[in-house]
Amino acid sequence: MTGFPSVRLRRLRRLPALRDLVRQTRLTPDRFVAPLFVRAGAGLREEITSLPGVHRLSPDEAVAESQELVDLGIPAVILFGIPEKKDEVGSEAWEEGAAVQETVRRVKREAPGLVVATDVCLDEYTSHGHCGVVRDGEVDNDATLPLLARTALSHARAGVDVVAPSDMMDGRVTAIRRALDDDGYGSVAILSYAAKFASAFYGPFREAADSAPKFGDRRGYQMDPGNGREAMREIALDLEEGADAVMVKPALAYLDVLREARRRFDVPLAAYNVSGEYAMVKAAAARGWIEERRIALEILTSIVRAGADFVLTYHAKDAARWLREG
Ligand code: PBG
Numbered sequence: 618m619t620g621f622p623s624v625r626l627r628r629l630r631r632l633p634a635l636r637d638l639v640r641q642t643r644l645t646p647d648r649f650v651a652p653l654f655v656r657a658g659a660g661l662r663e664e665i666t667s668l669p670g671v672h673r674l675s676p677d678e679a680v681a682e683s684q685e686l687v688d689l690g691i692p693a694v695i696l697f698g699i700p701e702k703k704d705e706v707g708s709e710a711w712e713e714g715a716a717v718q719e720t721v722r723r724v725k726r727e728a729p730g731l732v733v734a735t736d737v738c739l740d741e742y743t744s745h746g747h748c749g750v751v752r753d754g755e756v757d758n759d760a761t762l763p764l765l766a767r768t769a770l771s772h773a774r775a776g777v778d779v780v781a782p783s784d785m786m787d788g789r790v791t792a793i794r795r796a797l798d799d800d801g802y803g804s805v806a807i808l809s810y811a812a813k814f815a816s817a818f819y820g821p822f823r824e825a826a827d828s829a830p831k832f833g834d835r836r837g838y839q840m841d842p843g844n845g846r847e848a849m850r851e852i853a854l855d856l857e858e859g860a861d862a863v864m865v866k867p868a869l870a871y872l873d874v875l876r877e878a879r880r881r882f883d884v885p886l887a888a889y890n891v892s893g894e895y896a897m898v899k900a901a902a903a904r905g906w907i908e909e910r911r912i913a914l915e916i917l918t919s920i921v922r923a924g925a926d927f928v929l930t931y932h933a934k935d936a937a938r939w940l941r942e943g
Contacts, residue, residue, distance in 0.1 A: 641922075642918055642921050642922040644914060644917055644918050644921060644936070644940060645690075645940065646689055646690040646691050646933075646936070646937035646940055646941075647690060647691075647692050648921060648925075648926070648927045648928055649691045649692075649693075649917075649927070649928055649929075649930055649933040649936065649937060650691075650692075650693040650694065650695050650734065650887070650927055650928065650929045650930070650933065651682075651686050651691055651693070651694050651695070651929075651930075651931075651933035651934060652671075652694070652695050652696075652697060652929055652930075652931060652933075653674060653679050653682060653683075653694050653695070653696050653697070653720075654671070654672070654673045654674065654697050654698075654699055654825055654826065655673070655674055655675070655676060655679050655696055655697070655698055655699065655716045655717060655720045656673050656674070656675060656698070656699035656700075656701075656716050657675065657676075657701050657715070657716045657719075658675040659675050659676075659677050660675060660677065660678065661673065661674060661675035661678060662674055662675075662678050665821075665824070665825040666824070667820070667821035667824040667825065667892070667896055668821050668822075668825055668892055668895060668896060668899075668931060669899050669903070670899070670931070670935070671825070671895075671931050673699055673825070675716075676716060676719045676720040676723050677723070679694075679696070679720045679723070679724060680720075680723050680724055680727045680728060682694075683724045683727075683728040683731050684727070684728050685934070686728075686731065686933070686934065686937075687728055687730060687731050689934060689937040689938065689941070690937060690941075691933050691934070691937055692731065692732055693731065693732035693733070693734060693779075693927075694724070694731060694732075694733055694734065695734040695735065695736060695781060695929055696717050696720055696721065696733065696734070696735045696736065697717075697736045697741065697825075697826060698710070698715060698716050698717040698736075698741055698742070699716065699741065699825075699826060699827070700715065700716075700741060700742045701715075701716075703742055703743060703744040704742075704743070704744055705743065705744055705745070705750075705751070706739070706743065706750055706764060707739035707740075707741075707742030707743040707764065708742070709742050710738075710739050710741075710742040710764070710767075710768040710771075711764070711767040711768045711770070711771040712771070713771055713774065713775070717735055717772065717775075718771055718772065718774075718775040719775075721733050721735065721772060721775035721776055721777045722775045722776055725775075725776040725777075732778050732779060733776070733777050733778050733779070734777065734778065734779035734780070734781050734808060735772045735777050735779075735780055735781065736781050736783050737765055737768050737769045737772065737780050737781060737782040737783065737784070737793065738765075738782065738783045738784045739761070739764060739765070739768070739784065740784075740826075740828045740830075741826045741827075741828045744831070745830065745831045745832065746823075746828050746829055746830040746831050747830050747833075747835070748761070748783075748784040748785065748786070748835065748838060749761030749764070749765075749784060749786060749838075750764065754832075754833070755837060756786075756837060756838055758786045758787055758788070758838075759788075761784065761786050761789075762786060762788055762789060762792040763792065765782060765784060765786065765789050765792060765793060766792045766793050766795070766796035767796070769782070769793040769796060769797060769805075770796050770797065770800055770802070773797055773800070773802040773805045774802075777805060778805065778806065779805070779806045779807070779808050779861075779862075780793060780797075780805060780806075780807055780808070781807075781808040781809070781810060781864070782807070782809055782810060783810040783813060783866075784838070785810070785813050785835075785838040785839050785840070786838065787854075788858070789809075790807055790809050790855050790858035790859055790860050791858040791859065793807060794807060794858065794859040806861040806862065807859065807860050807861050807862075808860070808861065808862045808863070808864060808887060809855040809860035809862070809863050809864065810864045810866055810889070811848075811851045811852040811854075811855040811856075811860065811863040811864060811865075812840060812848035812851050812852055812863070812864070812865045812866070812871075812874055812878070813839050813840060813864070813866045814839060814840045814841070814842050814848075814866065814867065814871065815834065815835050815836045815839035815840060815841065815842065816839070816842065816866075816867050816870070816891070816893070817893065818867040818869075818870065818891045818892070818893030818894055819867075819891055819892060819893060820892065820893050820896075821892035821893055821895070821896040822891065822892035822893075825892065842870075845871075845873060845874050845877065848865070848871075848874045848877075848878070849877065849878065849881060852878055852881075852882055853882075856882065856884060861884075861885070862884065862885035862886070862887055862926075863878070863882070863884060863885075863886060863887070864886075864887040864888065864889055864929075865878055865886070865887070865888050865889070865925075866888070866889035866891060867889060867890070867891040867893070867894060868888040868889055868890045868891065868894065868920045868925070868928070869890065869894050869916060869919070869920070871888075872919060872920070872923040873923075875888050875920070875923040875924050875925055876923045876924050878924065879923070879924025879925075880924075885926050885927075886924055886925055886926050887925060887926065887927050887928070887929065888920045888923075888925035888927075888928050888929070889928075889929040889930075890916065890917065890920060890928055890929065890930040890931070890932070892931065894916070895930070895931040895932060898912050898913055898916070898932075909935075910935075910939050913932045913935065913936055913939075914936060914939060914940070917930060917932065917936055
């Protein structure tokens with residue numbers, strides 16, 4: 618006998634424990650990476666208006682936050698720097714004593730066991746807000762590569778585990794891999810923001826990092842939102858260049874890209890549940906229009922179901938708590 622009435626899929630949905638047993642995608646805190654914004658100083662914990670619940674932290678506060686994350690079972694952080702000064706080339710990005718480098722040293726010392734990743738990009742550090750060196754009104758790809766390599770190397774010297782270039786310059790993985798290997802940092806991994814789209818979903822992050830471009834936009838280097846197939850070329854090239862893991866960003870509006878990447882590449886795959894995705898949930902929840910907890914967990918489940926091995930998310934801490942409460 619086939620089909621109804623012998624076949625009834627509702628039988629296994631009857632009890633909570635039955636549903637637990639047959640769940641195909643399980644969300645666990647060990648898939649989360651928490652983004653932290655760090656700036657120089659001490660005792661600083663400033664809430665970011667556009668990202669309620671997310672703060673700019675001084676290195677000591679970032680250590681305290683990291684210890685909380687460890688206690689919640691979250692295995693990794695990714696650090697973004699808020700510089701003290703900006704200039705044409707973004708030179709604070711590779712300063713040994715800057716906030717990111719200082720935080721890497723301290724977190725590795727005081728919260729050992731936590732994986733520390735760093736965003737490698739110049740946009741937070743440049744006065745014009747672009748991700749590289751600007752020449753004649755354009756971001757010069759090849760002139761930017763040595764600066765990215767230098768930035769990654771300064772993070773490696775501070776003890777970082779994973780560097781994550783987010784600039785979308787061609788050839789940055791090769792440039793960074795060479796620089797790391799030449800200096801004896803062959804075990805530092807590269808998580809490439811391989812398929813990063815020119816997205817309006819980064820709006821709240823740019824407010825947090827004060828990194829909105831002062832002229833033009835990023836469409837000359839980040840990907841066109843219509844180009845799902847080109848994303849596969851970007852990923853393939855970054856893997857050829859030596860990326861250890863690759864990322865699709867943003868997540869929610871690009872789940873098809875994530876799914877296709879999962880199907881084609883048997884490599885660790887990350888997704889970035891970006892600031893705009895988080896801010897939309899927060900804003901609607903604050904008005905009582907949606908249930909934050911259920912929506913956030915449903916979104917994170919969808920990202921994992923689409924194929925992500927791990928997810929960078931501003932909901933990491935809350936989601937870990939909610940999952941623990943069950
Ligand atoms: C670049 C970078 C950005 C984000 C991560 N790395 C901003 C951009 O490309 O404009 C966005 C992350 C988010 O929106 O949460 N350093």
